[in-house]
Amino acid sequence: MHRLDKHRLNEYAKETMDFLRNENIPLFRKTFLKLHSMDQATIFVALDLKERAKLYHNISAEEFSNIFQELDYKVQRMILQELHETYAADMFNEMNTDDAASFLVALPEKMQRGLLQKMNDTEASEIQELMGYPEETAGSIMTKDYVQIRAASTAREVLAYLQTEKPDAETIYYLYVVNEHNKLTGILSLRELITNNPSERVENLMRTQLITIQDDDDQEDVARIIQHYDLLALPVLTDAGALVGIVTVDDVMDVVEDETTEDIGELSAVRGATDVNLSAFASARKRAPWLILLMFLGLLTGGVIDQFEETLEAVVILAVFIPMIMDSAGNIGTQSLAVVVRGIAVGTFQRESIRQLLKRQLGTGLMVGLMCGAVIFVVVPLIPFFDGSWMLGAIVGISIFLSLSIACVVGAIMPLIINKLKLDPALASGPFVTTIGDVVGLFIYFSIATSLLQYL
């Protein structure tokens, strides 16, 4: 029984929907609800308006909430129009609070208020609490659906509570122990709960060396901690230590993916257009402004060449090395940029060591520059075309050495400056670093060439 690949899911979907069309509701419900909610969602989005109406009619708001929270925001918006108000309110009541909040927060305020009023009070106020957190904080991605227990209870009592109450939490695999002030005092895993003596009190079983995060911390920190400690969930505390929510590992994987897409956007100036399925026009509209801006930067780089027009007129062959100088400086700069951006993302880079980092990058730049410069110095006079001019080799070799050393540091320093000054990270993107490298490289090259013109 292999996983439901696309083909098998299609067949299964056909069968399931035939039951629905033929009004064989019990069989429809049996086959459909057996599926993972993600597969239910895949089937659901393929239905037409009439079929969808039939589905809402035969699936409870609670059952539909599982499907709804797997959909993309745009689809959710569309679907919301089709739902009866009470059905929609019931559905939001049953949704995970984090999924409900992240949908509602993006709605126009009037719709938001209308829906929240129809929901039950506890759920509505929990969702409003989440909606109050700034974007990309731990608070904004946490859920209120967790199980909290008391330190004085026995393992047996907690297990009985889980069995009878069947709490609708996102995870029951971690149980959070809070005192009367809602302060988190311990965490008990379900595993420890069931593998220990049932008469033991929670306080003797729970872990008290807690790994937690604060509600206003960055979501990247949440991802880093969960990954570092291999956790299934991380409790979120207020400044005062009160438990206000948890972030589960599946939400963190989405954060990691978003942040990676951001990083790749930075390296390639494709921010906001990384979706491979974007239409040609939508993609062009998002990519063109960047390219036009960068084109003008390229024109400015050309201005450096213009400054040295006389030199170039005297020895046109100098132009042959323009691409090499530009590419080499750009490449080493982008390498440094990638290393630092990745280091920040993965969290291996400690802020205290900025000076060390730059020293290391300068060291790398000097070594690589020396190596590349030496290679060029030797190779250029050997190419017949250049008439064995070792002076040309020296000019190009020294230029490569200097521009690589500088570009290597520039690439590393840009994302740090951006981070420090809280500027738009796009300024640390590959093309900008490349442009700086180009300008520096060409300027050095033509300066040296001009001053040595008489020997060429």
Add this chain to the structure above:
Amino acid sequence: MHRLDKHRLNEYAKETMDFLRNENIPLFRKTFLKLHSMDQATIFVALDLKERAKLYHNISAEEFSNIFQELDYKVQRMILQELHETYAADMFNEMNTDDAASFLVALPEKMQRGLLQKMNDTEASEIQELMGYPEETAGSIMTKDYVQIRAASTAREVLAYLQTEKPDAETIYYLYVVNEHNKLTGILSLRELITNNPSERVENLMRTQLITIQDDDDQEDVARIIQHYDLLALPVLTDAGALVGIVTVDDVMDVVEDETTEDIGELSAVRGATDVNLSAFASARKRAPWLILLMFLGLLTGGVIDQFEETLEAVVILAVFIPMIMDSAGNIGTQSLAVVVRGIAVGTFQRESIRQLLKRQLGTGLMVGLMCGAVIFVVVPLIPFFDGSWMLGAIVGISIFLSLSIACVVGAIMPLIINKLKLDPALASGPFVTTIGDVVGLFIYFSIATSLLQYL
């Protein structure tokens, strides 16, 4: 009680190690073993040789196995030298099979055999089984530490089994139901187990619409499925449907990170050197070969300019546009590359739609090219320096239009060709795409300029 940040962990570590130094073993064990194994590892690596020896003496092989599996391979290798052979063998017996296998597989064969012989037979044969799988397959990252149960058991029986046997599995939150042929017939979550009637049989509670993967599937597929369905673990089956292991979500996060690092390496030609903490020399050694290779590619690009030396000699000002032409073609190519590489990684890109993808990228390229070309055509004659030469604007504008259209498709096509022909993915890296863009762009530019030379 905030999470143990670096400062607090340092203080706590000092206290703990003082207990060890003063031979207050009960207190040392109590404070040290309370910590998360990751924090134990952080403390452990800061110890000196003598302190480490003391620690091995007072911590069982089982307790130390938790620390050992959190360490990097290089540190593990060093530490292994310090351990008594039986202690080491005991430790490997207690480690997660996937962690043990991924360490042992990298050892010299003689050491491997020595250790496996000293281990107990079941563990050793399980580890050997994992070591037999090719790298980057589901089999190579799965663990054998999972709980399997029978369909005919009652929930009460399974719970009693977990309580008394305390199985040493990586997760007990999913229980795998197998028949006498070891075929996976269902999955029961611990949540469903404890929230249902204890007298109910497993077969009536278990999920039978299974999401699984095959042992020789790629690890990226594992990551994609776990992420798509928000799973905590994914069962791995043989071709015949027999359960051979599971992959847990924490291992998948490592896979995602590795694959991302690979992608970023591809975009920036920094493969194998993305570690921000690499020494200057180590980094230079890894980065230099790429840069030297790319430098020579830059020299080849210069060859294009050389072909048109006479044109350039006649109108030196043409050189001013070289950077812009090169940058623009390179930038749009890298954008396309990033979109496709990301699309492949995230799995949003379906292979059937290659033709559509290329059509879309060509569409984007034409639109962006037209826009950029038009802007340049209008702007260049307005810059006083160019004496209002609309012919120059036309030459540069048309060149931009054509080279952007072509480079946009080239950037998208490169990773696809590489994937298809199973070539080294490095050939699809940013700098290579940029070089192709450079050559195409400069060739078009100088060809047009040469044919229209008389009008300049």
